[in-house]
Amino acid sequence: MIMAKPALDIRERRFCYYMARLQNPEEAAVRAGYRAGDAPDLLDRVEVRRHIGAWQRRLAGGDVEYRALAGLCRVAFGPAQDAVKLAFTADGDGEAEHLFSAFPDLYCVSELKRQKGGVELKLADRSKALEALLRWSRERKSGKETGKSLISALERSVTALESPVTHADDVHD
Secondary structure: OOOOOOOOOHHHHHHHHHHHHHOOHHHHHHHOOOOHHHHHHHHOOHHHHHHHHHHHHHHHOOOHHHHHHHHHHHHHHOOOHHHHHHHHHOOOOOHHHHHOOOOOOOOOEEEEEEEOOEEEEEEOOHHHHHHHHHHHHHHHHHOOOOOOHHHHHHHHHHHHHHOOOOOHHHOOO
C-alpha cells in the first residue's frame, strides 16, 4: 500500500499564508522558517499552489478594499533592504545583479531612474501610508465605516500628497 504524503505541514501552511499576503516568495519562505532559496521548490508543488490560492480567496474575498489595505500595509511596514541595496550597489554595468535574489522586493519603490554611475530611487511615503491606515481604522471603529472607507482614506492621502507643504515637519530631505 502506497501512503500519500500527508497534508501540508505547519511551515508549508505558513509559507502559503505569507505568500498569499505578501506576494513575495522569498520573504514568505523566510517568515515561514525556510531559507529564501527554498521558495521556488515550494512553489513547484501543486498542493502548495492550491493552498496559496485558497488563502488568497479567503483573505481577499474578491474585495478590492482588502487588496488596497494589504498594499498600504506593505508600504507602511514592508522591508526596503532590496531597494537600498540597489541604490548603493548599482553602477550601471550590471555588476549588482549577483547581489539580488531571484525575487527582489521593490514594492516600496515609487520611482526608479537609472543615471550615470547609479540609480535614483524614490520610496513610497511610509508616513502617508500609516496615516491612511489610521484614518481607515478610526472610521471603522467609530461606526462610520462605509463600503468605501479605505478608498476614501486613500483619496484623502493622495490629496494631501498633492497639497503644498504646510509646516516644517512635512519636509523630508
